Amino acid sequence: MSAGGAGGEATGGIPQNKLIALGALGGLAGAYGGHFLSVASPAFAFIGALGAICAIVWGSAAVRRVASYGLGTGVPSIGMMALGMGVVASMFGLAVGGIAGPIVAFITAAIIGFVIGVLANKVLGMGIPIMEQSMTEIAGAGALTIIGLSVAMTGTFMFDAVLETVVATGYIAVIFIAGGMAILHPFNANLGPDETQDRTLMTAVEKGAIAMVVAGIVATVADGASAVPSILIGVFIWYIAFSKFVKLVNRDAYKVLGTGLLPTEEELE
């Protein structure tokens, strides 16, 4: 993976501030929307997963920015760390916050992320200019992903229900890994000097949709959330995003061949 990462700032595409707004507001709106509308009908629990997809897109954009400084094999680690911080923050936030749970969790995650960013730059001396900001963003995105998927599974973010349906049953493990992979995989899968932001973010949507489908499958055993909307909408989003991804690959690739020999010496000159 030494070939990955341009060693400089990632460029192009949608400005990061817009993505922050999308992730933070979308993630919180998804968590609250899913929570309150599920009281009316469990069918609305899928809104939580939509919020999680917003947070995942934001998270993978932040990973892309920070990992472009030649992080290479550190990309998976940073994704796992995002969800590690996210799990701690979201459990704390939901336990103490009550109805303000997601907001408390989000702020806690941001604080943890900032402290880790400062440690990475000042103590470990990594010297990546946007480290503090990126770690703050990644941790926040991780927390919102976990809460959003939990809402899709249970229909609520109330700590008791989440503890019973998500944590005690072990489904938190699948949230952790499916959410974490959705944040880290997009940049990791598109690593290389000709990586483009739209392709990476489209991968994030696609992987987020997979997490949504998995959350829907878990919802079949929960009372407060119904499974079918999450699964159907998740599969639909996955299909759209995957088709777009393939289109973008066709746009960006040197050549897409059915089969063939290697490029000739002259071609490589």
Added chain:
Amino acid sequence: MEPLMGMGVLALMGAAATIAGTTEDLESDVGSQSNPNSQVQLAPQMMYPHRIYNKAISGEPPSNALICAIGGTVASVLMTASLSVIFAIAIGALVATAVHGTYCITAYMGRTASQKRFRQPIYLDILRSHTPVMMGYAFITTFCILVVSYIMVAVLAHPFPLTLLAFIWGITVGAIGSSTGDVHYGAEREFQNVEFGSGLNAANSGNIVRKAESGLRNGIDNSWFCAKFGGPVTGLAFGMTVFLSGWVTAVFNPATSLTMGWLSVAAGVILVLLMIIWNRKIEVAARKAFGPYKEEEEVAA
């Protein structure tokens, strides 16, 4: 549980784990995941375009944790809906396999598209032929890991839920596959054109073997090579990990008395020490038998 029954259960878990370890390693060899991936990724940049599947789904531990956790989740949900265990595990592994397929495809297409300036084409026949192979291996891995996890929950009454155990075993099988089997591919197969044991000279970086016995080499050729040693040895390593870690408590059951508990700890420590000594002996013997390089080069390597 009867001691004899306990040993039988352990043997079953060990057998399932051995298969899981083998297929996990071969899966990663078809797609050039983890250790060997850096050279496959580097090759086009060094003017060595290739027809080898370039798949990095992060490292092997997270990617196997993902498929095993998804398989465990689906299986656990289906078992809650009182479907039979075999079906639940099989369907769980199937869903996990489908997810794994999408991860493989995005990794290969995305990474290759990002190497435009090095003129590395995307070969769709590679995508179509390799992805099902990896999905097949991933299915076997997930199925066996779920069998091990289910036995732990249902027979050994482990306090953790199925999904969590599958997740943990997924990380473990990935870590063992990454550290044991990949060396066989990354250090040997990719650099068959240099003298055995010479290490990776910087000048050879990215100069991986790209031509096969017949035609151009691909990931399936690599798994054919690795199936002879790297895959089975990974299976043995993982099978032994599962078997021996359970064996010490099956023989010295801590539930019977405190003394037995301490005896099981002592047995574990003795096993680890034996392994360390044994490994050291193998390494020294291999260096004596095969190592062509001299003292000063050894430091550089």
